[in-house]
Amino acid sequence: MGRAVPASAPGGTARPLSVVARVHLMPPQHNAGAEHMLVSMLRPLVERGHDVQVWLSRYGKASEPYDYRGIRVVPLEARLDFPSAVRKADVLLSHLECVPSTSALARGFGRPMVTICHNTHRPTFRDMAAGGTALAVYNSRWMKAEAELFFAEYPKAVRPAESLIVRPPVFADEYATKPGKAITLINCNPEKGGHVLAALARRMPDQQFLAVKGAYGEQVLPDLPNVEIVEHVDGQQMREQVYAHTRVLLMPSSYESWGRAGVEALASGIPVVAHPTPGLCESLGEGGLFVDRNDLDGYEVVLRKLLAPAEYRLAVKRARARSAELDPAPDLAAWCEAVEALTR
Structure with missing residues (x-):
């Protein structure tokens, strides 16, 4: 297929960004809906000229960095320095179990944090509400409504600065x-x-x-x-x-x-x-x-x-x-x- 989002699309940034994601596993070894939603969201960022890296937090089958659909994936087995990548990043991104640790790094290095929410289970909103999320991404209208109920119930929880609904992209x-x-x-x-x-x-x-x-x-x-x-x-x-x-x-x-x-x-x-x-x-x-x-x-x-x-x-x-x-x-x-x- 052609580009999902052209690099010349309105609102494009004047310079390439370094987008660094931290997640537990990725395709081709792990093929769940959350991971393929992430891949589908990162591909258009690559197409717009941004450098996108995904660093894994669990051991898997790969031992060396590899490319998956234009996205650079760095296995935990590669034993490379993730904090160094964070220091060079313009934007940090995470989902599921890696949100708390990635949010802490985002706060420590002063980087904007994107949290992708894949479900309405309490830990999803609780981890995001610990603070530091600049952009929350919900996969549906009903999930955003559930998040609003959570924040209404816990007024001391830190709301994300911005939020967006992105339905899991299927080309x-x-x-x-x-x-x-x-x-x-x-x-x-x-x-x-x-x-x-x-x-x-x-x-x-x-x-x-x-x-x-x-x-x-x-x-x-x-x-x-x-x-x-x-x-x-x-x-x-x-x-x-x-x-x-x-x-x-x-x-x-x-x-x-x-x-x-x-x-x-x-x-x-x-x-x-x-x-x-x-x-x-x-x-x-x-x-x-x-x-x-x-x-x-x-x-x-x-x-x-x-x-x-x-x-x-x-x-x-x-x-x-x-x-x-x-x-x-x-x-x-x-x-x-x-x-x-x-x-x-």
Whole structure:
């Protein structure tokens, strides 16, 4: 695809910035929604001419720095000096477990701090509220509303100086493909619905299922003749290894703050049958089919209904329409301009 946000976009900074992120893990070894949201947000900064580095805080498989989609990734095993990178940085960025330590460094070195919030769990807002966040990024309207409730409940908490909503960016043309034949679940841990997939596969032996191992959590992988198990997949391979084999995506998650995999599936017009979490309702909109995760009868009814060509065509049409509505370009333009504004 072309540039997500052109380097000449309005609001661009006059000089390249050094953006240094500190996170626990990154692709291609670790492929969860939070990490791919981060990658999708850092790519346009690179395209605008900024130097972007991601320093890892956990040991992994890589021992030397490597490039991932234009982003320089520095493994913990490389044993390079992270504080030196901080001293040279114009902007620091972090998410999840690395927010407290990165915020402390930002305060100590007097650098603006960007905190990306991926969920509404109390530690997310508590860690940010410890102070030092110049820009908070929320992945949905409902998450921002939850953050406002937190700050209203704890008036002594330090609010971020600025906030922005950036929906997890999905570049549709990087995922769009001709759908396949399987009913698919991505990340088969219990909270994502591994037991739901297993139960439906037993109920529907006439249908093909695809169980994709996730980046975290115990995986529920049924040993059934109609279930194909796929190993953990790098995000760059999802189109070929997952969506090209998928007819319907299951998302019976107990919690999703947004649900990036569902939006990736919409790019191919793949219908998504999901549990109605606030995040999934906001992300999928009219492109989603919602069934309570405890209603196995309901899931089976919807899946069998989608076997009818007319019903499937209608669901595909709605999925594609919702994908078009989620064009990430406006969010990413606002994001890049907000980061660049931190140094003015």
